[in-house]
Amino acid sequence: MVATTGDAKLSSRAGARAAPWALLSPGALWLILFFIVPIASLARMSLSSKKSRFDFRASFTWQWSNFSDALRAYGGHFVRSFAYAGLATVFALLVGFPLAYVIAFRGGRWKSVLLGLVALPFFTSFLLRTLAWKTLLADDGVLLSAVKGVGLRGPLQAIGIMQDGRVLASPTAVVGGLTYNFLPFMIMPIYVALERIDHRLMDAANDLYANNIAAFRRIIMPLALPGVFAGSLLTFIPASGDFVNDQFLGDANRKMIGTVVQERFIRNLDYPSAAALSFILMTLITVAVLVYARVLGTEDLTG
């Protein structure tokens, strides 16, 4: 606490230089010990080998084949996971942006209520909500009955959203679940970005004869971009490593990479291959994030 003052009158120059580090060190140390060091452990584990399933501790043997084996066996799972996560991100943006926009610009005195509603799902368990989708999408559940009732079954089958009259155990259900679960993470940052926009800018655009679409494209979109960037990352990153939606709503023959890692690690106790897969996942996501940041031209991640 003493160090927060950092006052030249009270502390020497060396003391002032040490002050931030005194404040930082407990937290930073925790992150180094339990985030950075574990990543190193993961790297080490990914290059280890086990003699058998029952050999509890893996020994470090520079087993590079773990990586090539993992990619050969599960390359398709990576592609599928990124495709699902990418689709979920796009859908979350399409569904979430209008709500964020309405709350920011038309919320009025209901703003805080609407924001609370967006946060309300967090008060129920993530797993329970995903299980609820299982009920909603069941073969004889509410949604499918309604779809059949209004005769949408044919068209939905035709565009591949439904298969054999079912939605459960299909990519549609998994992508829908991922979109749902991370939607608030898309809405919140976009709302924060839109909220900061000065309404007089819109009036100015209208005065200068910009129609609504032009005003949206030229004023709102660029200013909302940091929010879209943050929201996309907060959706895409957890979605690509998720295995809950996959296991509750998906098809066991078309697994996501998260499910594979979980099964390898926890059920088969095959730590080295699970570690190699995790390492590949982390690397691919980092590359994707950097490319995305370049494309959008935003580098302000830390805020």
Add this chain to the structure above:
Amino acid sequence: MNASTMSTSAVAGRRAGVRRRVGRRVVNGAAVFALLYLFAPIAVIVVFSFNRPAGKFNLVWQHFTLRNWMHPFARKELTQAMMLSLRIAVLAAVIATALGTLVALALTRYRFRGSAAVNLLLVLPLTTPEIVLGASLASLFIQRGVKRGFATILIAHVMFCLSFVALTVKARLRGFDWTMEDAAMDLGAGPIRTFVRITLPLIAPGILAAFLLSFAISIDDFITTLFNAGNRITYPLQIFGASRAELPPQVHVLGTMVLLVGVVFLVGGALVGMKRASRR
């Protein structure tokens, strides 16, 4: 000539007005759809807390009953798991809030070499998928021969909550007028007194928000916990196990109870917010 141009511009204006109104409706409709999408599964949870399931899984609607609500704590394993989750969430939120706030203070109060690296260190856990966090911590514990259990769950939760706290408090501190501290000290207050009387009250809302956020994240965490729980069973782990073996309606009852607590918070917060808005 003059009259005709006027009338065409009037028509064009009316047409633009119609287009604007239609656009408005479409955007509002999309927002309503998003809200419905967010709430559909929550409605299912509430409704199914009144269901009398036929088999072991409370996933298909059968009969209305109040029995589940009469015996909400009938399933001991569920209640125990909930208690464990609550204990971990409180402890993790307290530790993460304390450590994270100190980091945020250091980053906003001082300019120093290495602050960029610290910022990066804070963001990285948030841009790493949970499965990697879980698998890497578990790798560390396995390699060091640490038995996984209560302590390892707590370590994991503090780790990812810490980043959320530091970034939340940091955002709150942006634009904080540090000269107030100098003023207090010029008036003879010591550094501790200054912090407790001036700084702390001003940043308290940010700290409270960070604490609640940490609590919510910790109590609902599943993926990282699964890798580091050993044989301890938190509430999400219990639900995951139950989803495979048996899903009693008490799961939905307890879920609805927690939701009600959330609604109370929300209504309270909204009333305060609306009062403040109308005063303005």
